[in-house]
Amino acid sequence: MAQLVEVRNDDGSFLKLKKYDDRYYIHRFVGNVKDHLAAIDVMNVREDDTFILSYPKSGTHWTFTLASMLRTGETIYRGSPTFLDFTDMETIDNLPSPRVFASHMTFDFMPKQVKEGKGKVVAIFRNLKDVMSSLYAFGKIMDHPDFLSRYQFTWKGLLELHMKGQIFCGFWFEYIQNWDNVRREHQGNNIMYLMYEDMIQDLRSHVQKLALFLGVSFGPGFLDKVTEKCTFRNMATEATKTFTQSDLWNELPKSKTIPIYRKGEVGDWKNYFTVAQNEHFDKVYNEKMKNSSFDFRFESW
Ligand code: A3P
Numbered sequence: 495m496a497q498l499v500e501v502r503n504d505d506g507s508f509l510k511l512k513k514y515d516d517r518y519y520i521h522r523f524v525g526n527v528k529d530h531l532a533a534i535d536v537m538n539v540r541e542d543d544t545f546i547l548s549y550p551k552s553g554t555h556w557t558f559t560l561a562s563m564l565r566t567g568e569t570i571y572r573g574s575p576t577f578l579d580f581t582d583m584e585t586i587d588n589l590p591s592p593r594v595f596a597s598h599m600t601f602d603f604m605p606k607q608v609k610e611g612k613g614k615v616v617a618i619f620r621n622l623k624d625v626m627s628s629l630y631a632f633g634k635i636m637d638h639p640d641f642l643s644r645y646q647f648t649w650k651g652l653l654e655l656h657m658k659g660q661i662f663c664g665f666w667f668e669y670i671q672n673w674d675n676v677r678r679e680h681q682g683n684n685i686m687y688l689m690y691e692d693m694i695q696d697l698r699s700h701v702q703k704l705a706l707f708l709g710v711s712f713g714p715g716f717l718d719k720v721t722e723k724c725t726f727r728n729m730a731t732e733a734t735k736t737f738t739q740s741d742l743w744n745e746l747p748k749s750k751t752i753p754i755y756r757k758g759e760v761g762d763w764k765n766y767f768t769v770a771q772n773e774h775f776d777k778v779y780n781e782k783m784k785n786s787s788f789d790f791r792f793e794s795w
Contacts, residue, residue, distance in 0.1 A: 496527035501660035507651025509661065510644045520598070520662050521644055522580045533583040537605040543613035544708065545604060546575060546596040549669050550662055551628035552620035553690045554596050555754045556724065559733065561616055563720045564705050565592040567712065571729070573736040573752065574743065598663045600672040601680065611682035614708055617673065620690035621790040622666050623763035623775065626656060628756065630766060635753045649766055657778065667782040674787050691760050691791040697721050726758030760794040 496514035498521070512519040514527035524530035544561050548554040558575040575596035576589065586595075597604070601615065608615060630652050633645055647655065659665030676685070686707045693700045698721045705712060722728065734751045747753040767775065783790075 496523070496525075501655060501658075503651050503654050503658075505648055505651050507647035507655060508645070509647070509655060511660075511662065518659075518661065518664050520579065524580060524582055530579075530583070531603065534578055534603065535606055537583065537607070538587065539605050539607040539613045540591055540593065541612065542592045543608075544592070544594045545578070545608060545613060545615045546594065547601065547604075547615060547617045548596065548598060549619070549625060549666055550598055551625045551632065553618045553688075553693070554598075555733075555752075556690075556693070556729065557616055557618045557688065558594055558596055559729065560701060560704055560720065560724050561708065562594045563723065564701070564708055564710050564712070565594055567710070567716070569716075569719050569723045571723075571733040571736045573733075574754075600669060601676045601685070602672065608684070609680075609682075611684050613684065615685045616688060616704065616707070617685060618688045618690060619670075619673075619788065619790070621760070621763075621792045622779070623767065623772075623792055624690075624760065625666065626652065627763040627766045629662075631756055632753060635747045635749070635756070637747060650771075653771060653775075670783070670786060670788055674785075677787055689790070691794075694726075694758070694760055695795065697724065726755065730755035730758065761792065763792070 496512040496519065498510060499513045499518075500508055500510050501518075502508040510521055512521055512523050512527055514531075519527055542565065544565060546554055546557045546561060548557070555574060559571060562572050563569050575594060576586070578586065578595050578597040579599060586593075601609070601617070604615065605613075607613070630647070630649050633647060633652070636642075652661075655661050656666065659668065663669065677687070686704065688700065688704075698717070701717050701721045701724070705717060723732075734755055736752060743752065
């Protein structure tokens with residue numbers, strides 16, 4: 495059974511999380527964690543289900559929006575995805591097709607049928623320095639008392655808690671290592687790997703590749719329209735209006751808009767890391783990632 499735990503560091507930064515089987519989960523993960531993980535394992539997957547997998551702040555909403563438009567053939571913004579992590583199985587089972595889910599868990603926590611090749615998985619990755627900066631900024635945008643009673647951190651505090659692995663979805667390096675194993679071992683061809691920085695550089699070609707991967711066929715005009723709808727500028731103005739007081743956002747940010755579309759850049763971390771923090775980070779990063787098959791870019795070009 496999961497326990498509610500509070501992780502703290504010296505400067506008073508804290509996070510309240512669920513802990514189960516030596517892993518941390520976001521507080522809103524369903525129930526005692528154990529039972530929901532078991533239910534996900536045996537979930538009935540449909541051929542046209544799509545699972546967007548990401549570490550928080552890596553472009554989950556962006557990828558969800560692209561996949562939803564391609565799955566439905568409609569260029570409509572649909573707010574936030576249904577997260578497997580935060581949604582009970584009855585609701586999941588009753589959603590109409592095509593279903594596009596998101597999850598902050600890794601592939602090994604996906605339904606057995608997905609691991610056997612059913613449905614499609616789109617995994618999106620982003621460089622850790624920008625992930626941390628985006629997480630920090632997100633924490634500042636959310637100013638509802640419920641939210642503040644669960645997380646409060648300084649920038650330094652967030653970095654420290656992360657380096658101890660005491661953070662929302664666990665240590666990013668372990669998350670990546672886990673994906674390294676999946677890349678090596680998974681036999682099926684139902685996983686697509688996307689890099690946030692590459693998508694920023696050339697969104698149109700990614701829209702095309704994603705359509706191919708999902709097995710949907712549209713003419714260039716529709717793919718152009720999806721690309722245009724999913725630029726950061728358009729999502730920041732238009733998708734922002736799709737804010738609904740859903741379960742996911744029952745803790746409202748002050749702006750009462752979906753608190754996701756902030757800067758959408760590569761390299762914003764330079765506004766947060768001090769020179770010393772960056773040097774320390776690079777040292778840890780180079781050590782932890784030396785055998786990784788992932789190659790992250792930290793700079794825009
Ligand atoms: P920033 O806070 O750096 O701006 P998630 O959906 O996983 O929470 O990720 C949120 C991050 O993705 C935010 O990063 C957000 O701005 C960025 N993002 C969302 N839509 C985007 C888009 N169309 N283009 C580029 N970045 C986008």
